[in-house]
Amino acid sequence: MPDPQPMSNRQRKIMERQAERNREMAAAKRSETRTPFREAELQFLSRHPPPDYSKALDFRQPVEVLLRDPKIKRVPLHKRISEFSDLFGVKDLQQEGGDLPENAYLHEDHPGLIYIPAAFTPTAQRNLIKGCLKDYSRHPNKSNLDTHYLVPDSGLWDLHENVFTGKQPSDDPSIFVQRKAKVDEQAGGYGSDDDDDNDSKPDNKRPKMKPKSPVPSIRTLVPIMDGTPTVPDNVPKDDPEPSAQVPILPPAQLVRKMRWITLGYQYHWPSKTYHFDQNAPFPEELSILSKAVVDAVDGVGPYPYPADDFVAEAGVVNYYQLKDRLMGHVDRSELNKEAPLVSFSFGHSCIYLLGGPTREKEPTPILLQSGDILVMTGPCRSAFHGVPRIIENTLPTYLQSLPEEPEWDIYADYLSEARINLNIRQVYPPNDSPASPVQH
Ligand SMILES: O=C(O)CCC(=O)C(=O)O
């Protein structure tokens, strides 16, 4: 091999100038994407140093302190929440004490936001959490796991429960949920779990390199983009290819890989559109609950929506492990953009970033806590938002193991590292929706 020709001064200068230009371009590109929303996300994603949580707005601080912030307004609910439905835990109040809220809060920087802190009793929260983990996660509702696994119709949670309670031995082959795809002999079967990279790739924008191994993350279907539908409705919505290399895990581990399930009209994450032909029966109690919330906030904010017009047609249950996050996005797939989006939080607290119509508006970090309700109406319905951080050690004691309620143990165990969000939307304009079946 001949020695490489020594570089002339001129050549070296050209190369240095080129490298400098490349660096400048990369920096310019970075600053383009460094929007105020992104900056806030990075602050709360940071592990070292940890974020300054005191910057987050806590609607549960003493009301006189909260109202010192001139941007916050307290407004009485249209009806006391306890007048609505047992689903808030009205009946438990006699036993558990406490009270359900009579007020909601608005924020001057986020017109259309209606916040109801501490809206459920502990018992009501536990019931809804059980629903989210055991009942709503069953077919025909789809979950992220359905892409890659043959989840039984009886549900993954039931399998987990059978093992957890000793009904089935943990080495019983039938407790392992099988892959949908055939295992490629060459790949050697059991693939590695690549989900632990959440921390190192906070923005989900991975370098565009050809992956060395074809193992996809089983969380690839997280709604991470800005929520803009990408295909017209008449384009077929194919399911993503199942991978032959997702790991076979015991149910206790596989339940922690559950990232979302969809209710009612099933959502097609790759195209960010609904499957209008796949309408799973909507759980009746959730229809009642969400309508009750829309009724409670009727006329409370500047963008009223009559509760009579509200139909719960689609929903998402998001399951977060402590290191999970949901990047900034707008939910714009619904044809009805006027109806409120109702969102419930359970389990660990999180930082919820609420921005504006673009990522240029600096978001407000809000501390969402178990039992809080957030309602997005008017322009807030189309605002950027995301969950960059689940906060460790924030699980309320009433969601931890309860000596008097051993059947809660399995849920307490799951929640010890998790947050659950349940959000409900109306898809069609009022009176325009094809009759939606209700699950009894
Ligand atoms: O987890 C949350 O509170 C927000 C979830 C969300 O924004 C969504 O599902 O679109």
Ligand SMILES: [Fe+2]
């Ligand atoms: Fe969202």
